[in-house]
Amino acid sequence: MKTSLNPLRALAVAALCALALAGFAAANATSAKSGAASANHRYLIQRSFPKGALDGLDAATKAKVNQTNARFGVKWLMSFANGDKTKTFCVYEGPTEEAIRQAAQANHLPVDTVTEVPVTLESH
Numbered sequence: 001m002k003t004s005l006n007p008l009r010a011l012a013v014a015a016l017c018a019l020a021l022a023g024f025a026a027a028n029a030t031s032a033k034s035g036a037a038s039a040n041h042r043y044l045i046q047r048s049f050p051k052g053a054l055d056g057l058d059a060a061t062k063a064k065v066n067q068t069n070a071r072f073g074v075k076w077l078m079s080f081a082n083g084d085k086t087k088t089f090c091v092y093e094g095p096t097e098e099a100i101r102q103a104a105q106a107n108h109l110p111v112d113t114v115t116e117v118p119v120t121l122e123s124h
Contacts, residue, residue, distance in 0.1 A: 040075070040093040043100050046112040047088045054085040065107050072103040091117075 062076075069076055074094035081088045094100045097114050104111045 039095060040073075041095070042077075042117050043092045043094060043097065044115045044117050045088075045090040045092055045100065045104070046115075047090065047110045048112050049086055049088065049110065051084060051086055054081065054088070065109075068107050069103045071106070072099045074099050074103040 066076060069092075072094065074092055077091040077093060079088050079090040092100055094103070097116065100114055101111055
């Protein structure tokens with residue numbers, strides 16, 4: 001089966017991957033400096049939202065998500081969103097994929113995919 005990839009979409013995916021990898025490297029450096037437990041694993045979570053659902057995301061909402069995550073040993077490091085904010089790609093640390101999914105459920109957040117990303121590839 002032959003599939004073709006739109007060159008603009010391929011460029012966007014490559015740019016998103018580059019941003020995510022840069023974020024992973026920064027998160028790794030921060031974790032190493034703070035003495036974070038090596039028992040935590042890093043995950044990339046893809047989520048889908050209805051258009052406009054992320055427009056009300058404020059500091060109080062983020063704090064509540066972080067507080068709930070802590071109950072599961074999960075830490076939200078950063079997120080990236082597509083242009084219309086209907087897809088997010090979130091970088092988390094946590095003990096297991098199940099803990100990541102349980103924290104998302106407790107926060108009433110959708111989860112499309114969870115991928116463990118243990119390898120950091122730096123651009124330099």
